[in-house]
Amino acid sequence: MEDQIERLFQEWHRLGAPVLLAAADPSVTPRPAEEVAVETTRYCRHSGRLTWVVLDWLIRHAADISDSDLLRRTRESGDLSVLGVLCDAAWQRNPDPVFRRLMSSCVPHAEVVSFFHRVAASPLASRLARENALDLFRRWNYLCSELRYL
Amino acid sequence: MDLGLARLRLYTLGKAEQIAMKIVALREQDLEDLELLLPELLEAEREILLRIMQHVAPLRPDWAQKIRYFLDLERGWKIK
Numbered sequence: 107m108e109d110q111i112e113r114l115f116q117e118w119h120r121l122g123a124p125v126l127l128a129a130a131d132p133s134v135t136p137r138p139a140e141e142v143a144v145e146t147t148r149y150c151r152h153s154g155r156l157t158w159v160v161l162d163w164l165i166r167h168a169a170d171i172s173d174s175d176l177l178r179r180t181r182e183s184g185d186l187s188v189l190g191v192l193c194d195a196a197w198q199r200n201p202d203p204v205f206r207r208l209m210s211s212c213v214p215h216a217e218v219v220s221f222f223h224r225v226a227a228s229p230l231a232s233r234l235a236r237e238n239a240l241d242l243f244r245r246w247n248y249l250c251s252e253l254r255y256l
Numbered sequence: 257m258d259l260g261l262a263r264l265r266l267y268t269l270g271k272a273e274q275i276a277m278k279i280v281a282l283r284e285q286d287l288e289d290l291e292l293l294l295p296e297l298l299e300a301e302r303e304i305l306l307r308i309m310q311h312v313a314p315l316r317p318d319w320a321q322k323i324r325y326f327l328d329l330e331r332g333w334k335i336k
Contacts, residue, residue, distance in 0.1 A: 153284070153285075153288070154285045224287040228282075228287060230322070230326055252283050252284065
């Protein structure tokens with residue numbers, strides 16, 4: 107999993123996201139941003155840093171996003187509840203209609219859980235996340251007390 | 257750090273200080289960093305971390321309690 111997340115950081119760096127890398131890997135094959143975003147929705151809950159990077163990219167590239175393509179791909183192989191969180195958070199900073207359209211097709215997680223898996227694994231961190239859960243995450247059935255805009 | 261400067265006093269953060277700050281913050285990325293930092297902590301650095309916890313206790317009992325709880329109950333340290 108660490109390898110996949112590292113590759114996603116490389117891809118976001120190539121797509122212009124503010125990623126601090128030890129070294130850029132020239133062998134990373136370019137992919138459409140929508141494809142990288144869909145894969146990222148599967149890994150956001152494993153990495154806060156990855157979540158804030160893709161969120162920043164979405165905010166800055168709303169005009170470049172093909173919402174129909176992103177939705178179709180996310181339904182096939184991504185996570186619609188995580189995409190909902192990302193679009194909701196992006197909307198707070200950049201109220202572009204594309205985020206509203208995307209959110210209207212996203213679905214909350216099936217049950218209320220901690221957003222980040224590491225937080226869920228720590229009794230102290232999960233208690234704090236539950237006590238200070240942000241409404242934005244609650245809308246998507248997640249508990250999370252942190253939201254970072256880069 | 258003593259660099260012979262007249263007006264500046266420089267301090268460096270060691271691993272124990274970083275760990276203490278990350279436990280207090282306890283964001284997802286801090287938990288990720290703690291996974292890397294805690295296993296490589298030397299015995300001497302472990303003692304420093306416990307001293308930091310005791311040092312901050314009168315100033316920020318909530319921070320000290322957080323550090324104690326995390327190390328004791330989640331990481332299995334036997335803190336007296």
